[in-house]
Amino acid sequence: MPVSVRSGTKVWQRRDRNTQLAVWFGWLVATALVVLSWEVISERTMWMFVEDAHIQAADLLGRMVPPRWSYMDRLWQPLWDTLNIATLGTLIAIVLGVPLAFLAARNTTPSVLFVRPLALLVIVASRSINSLIWALLLVSIIGPGVLAGVIAIALRSVGFIGKLLYEALEEIDEGAVEAIESTGASRPQVIGYAMVPQVAPAFAGISVFRWDINIRESTVLGLVGAGGIGLQLEASISQLAWREASVIFLVILVTVLASEWLSARIRHAII
Amino acid sequence: MLVIEGLAKQYPTGDRALKGVSLTVPKGQIMALIGPSGAGKSTLIRCVNRLVEPTAGRVTLDGQPITGLSRRGLRQARRKMGMIFQEFALVERLTVMENVLSGRLGYVGFWRSWFRRFPEADVAAAFALLDRVGLAGFEDKRADALSGGQRQRVGIARALLQHPSLLLVDEPTASLDPKTSRQIMRLLQELCRERGLAAIINIHDVALAQMFAERIVGLRSGEIVYDGPPDDVSADILTRIYGEEDWSQTIRLPDEDGEPEMPHADAGAVNRERLAGLT
Known part of the structure; x- marks a missing residue:
């Protein structure tokens, strides 16, 4: 009161x-x-290690510079693999995720009672597992390599694209849908004329955004053996070749910057 | 001719929007449906083309029963009923031409419509209609680049491209300024006369309804409480439809312009413009 x-x-x-x-x-x-x-945290921390953290960090940094630039020659191929993992994974995710979104959206699903919960379950399952863990599983199923990476990225992205797209579908203006229905259009025509144009910008934005995320995620997939530049990183770190690792860090940084710049440009152009 | 018999609609929430409405709209008649918000006007016209599924009653258009049709039959029947909306209900990201051509979706297969390969006759008819509603040259503009009045013209062209025998018009002027409202109503009236179209027009503006409709039906809480010519609408009748209020400024007085039959005769039109401007 x-x-x-x-x-x-x-x-x-x-x-x-x-x-x-x-x-x-x-x-x-x-x-x-x-x-x-x-x-609790304080009790379980060995403070003597933390106290000289800055010395350790400086020491590590010292061993990283100067980067061994000649190592670049052996990075082009893994870098290309990484880009391919991200791009192919995103494409597969789009192919699977778009129909999934239409099955999951309340206003397009064939059955709210049966199909929708199933589609939502697939989306949640895909989203709840990080692509690194997908990769871990896939490496033991289909063996190490780029293919495991592509599928891991795709499996994680299906849920992402499916979820964001079905939410976009559920938020469209129903007035246009009603109008197209009242012309005597069939269900596929209603989807094609009233719904697809309304979610097209969202779809483009979601896809490019996911591709951008996937570039970043695919750089670490190699840590578990799923191909790409992460494989090199793993090797360098385990050999304590810090001057090679620093080259890899810089390459990843530049790649991510480039992909972010590109995806921002594309999204800007679409919307 | 549209025949509605005992039409009732109860929503799942329990609201009884229509309580057994019976109505006959002869070919070529422009009928205005007035009534307070929530009286069931929108439900009534949506029950005619079954965008809303009626609970009971029958709807027959030109001898064909609409209620009871299968989905496929309903789609074909909807082609004969053009609908026009308050918020225009255009697909904003499509061009004017695509929006107008969507009026042909009931006649064209999916792939032809998806690739925008409409029959030449349809495209020619669309050009002619755009010209008729005053939007020649606007074909390639996107719908969201148009003003309210222009959008409603696109909506009208889309509905007419269906070659309907009935227009269902839901608050065509509620989102428009007074002058544009008048132009849109006049356009609707002219088009109905040119093509012998019947129309049910939901409208809040009583003066506009009197000006452009041949018949006024008043709906209150899902029941018809008035059905008669526009000039018989009196303060008493408006009280019956809407409830108690001072109605003296709202209605057009039939005596003042002398010739209520032809609303676009010049002297009368000017007089009415002036009168309606006051309301």
């Missing part, structure tokens, strides 16, 4: 007294929890 009468005038407050107390109590609990957690 935020409105009360005090000495004849109406007073408005955002919350009533009990809600206000509950809010204060909530803050108290949250603060206590932070302090408690800090204590």
Whole structure:
């Protein structure tokens, strides 16, 4: 009851007294929890290692410079693999994810009761597992290499594209759908004329965005043996070849920058 | 001729939007449907082409029963009923031409429509209609680049390209300024007369309804409470439809312009423009 009468005038407050107390109590609990957690973490940390962290970091950095630029010659192929993993994975995800989105969206699914929950389950399953873990599984199923990486990226991206696209589908203007229906159009025509044009910009944006994410994700897939530049990184680090690792870090940085710039340009052009 | 018998609609929420409405609209008649918000006007016209599925009652258009048709039969029947919307309901990202041609979707197969390969006769008819509604040269503009009045003209062209025998018009002027409203209503009236089209026009503006319709039906809480010529609409009748209010400024007084039959005769039109401007 935020409105009360005090000495004849109406007073408005955002919350009533009990809600206000509950809010204060909530803050108290949250603060206590932070302090408690800090204590637990502090107890289990070997502070002597942390204390000389800056020395270790400086030491590592010292061993990384100067980068061994000649190593670049052996990076072009893995870099090309990485780009291919990301691009092919995204394409496969689009091919699978678009129909999935239409099955999952409330206003396009053939059956809200049976097909929709199934499609949503597939989307959640795909999204709940990181592509690194997909890769880990796939490397043991189909063996190490680029193929495992492509499929890992695709499996993770299907859910991403499916989810964002079905949400876009559910948010379209139903007025246009009604109008096209009232012309006597068939269901596929209603989808093609009233829905597809409305989600086209979202679709393009989602795809490019996912491709951009996949470039970043595919750089680490090699750590578990799924091909690409991560494989080289793994090798360099385990050989303590820090001057090679730093070259790889820089290559990844430049690649990600380039892909982000490109995807921003593409999205800007579409929308 | 459209025949509606005992049409009722109860929504799953329990709201009874229509309580047994019976209505006959002869060929070529322009009928205005007035009534307060929530009276069931939109539900009524949506039950005619079954965008909303009626709970009970029968709808017959030119002898063909609409209620009870299969999905396929319904699609074919909808081609005979052009619909025009308050918010225009164009596909914003498509061009004017694509929007107008979508009126032919009921006649064209999926792939032809997907690749925009409509029959030449349809394209020619679309050009002619765009010309008729005053949008010649706008074919390649995107719908979202148009003004409200222009969008409604596209909506009208789309509906007419269906070659309908009935127009279902849902608040055509509610999103438009007074002058554009009048132009759109006049255009609708002319087109209906040219083509012998019947029309049901849901409208809030009583003066506009009186100006352009041949018959006014008043709907209140899902029931018809008035059905008669526009000039018989009196303050009493508006009270019956909408409830108590001072109606003296709302209605057109039939005596003042002398010739209520031909609303676009010049002297009368000027007089009415002036009168309606006051409301």
